[in-house]
Amino acid sequence: MSDLPPDLPRLRTLETWLALSLDRVRQQIAAAEQQAAVDVHREPPPVPDWLVEYGIGIGRTPVRVHGGDCWDTRSRCHPADRDVARRALVNGVEACTHCRPDTVLGVLD
Template sequence: MSGERPASRLEALRFARRVVAQQAAAALAQLDGWIKAEEKREAEQRRGREMRPAPPDWLIQYGLNRGNVDAVHAGDCWAAAKSGRCRPATREQALDALRRQVPPCVHCQPDSALGVLD
C-alpha cells in the first residue's frame, strides 16, 4: 500500500452518497415491482367480478338426499349460501314450492318478496 493516500473526508462523503443513491434506486425498483404486482392482482379481481354471472333471484334448498325440498330462499340469502344444498329457481318455481307448503326461509322471507301471504 505504498504510495496510496487515505481518502479525504470529502471523497468518503461522495462515496457514501453514491452508495445511498444505489440503495435508494434498488428500493424504488422493488417498490415499483410490488405496485405493479398489486395493480395486476386488483385488475384480475375486477375482471373476475365483472365476468361472474349474476346470482339467481330465487333458490330452492334440497334435503340431504336431494329428494325432498326443505326451503325457499331469495337469491342473496346468507343462510342459503351456508347450506350448500340450494339450486337456482325461477319465480314460478319458487311460487309453486311455496304453494306446496315448502317453508320459506325465516331470514330472507321470500314469501313476502313474492307476495305470497298465509
C-alpha cells in the first residue's frame, strides 16, 4: 500500500512540487557553499595586546586584566590598549595569575 496518490494528475502535481522544492534546496546549498568559501579566505581578527575582563551584572566593573594571548580568558573580556590595561592595574584591578600582565606592563605592588 503506497502513501502516494493513485491518479496521474495528482502524481504529476506532486512531481512538480518536489522538483521545485529540490531546486530551492540546491540553490540554498550553493549559497551556503559560496559563503563557506568566503569564510575560509577571511582573515581572523588580530589578537589584541591586552584584555580587560568585566564582571557580571549591572555596572559590570573590570575584574581582571589579561595579556591578549592568555589562555584563561572568558567571554566577558574586551580588547584594551596598553594605557587602559595599565590604568586598570594601577586602580586595583586584579592581574591574571597565568599571563602576569602586571609584570609585563611594569605595574607591580
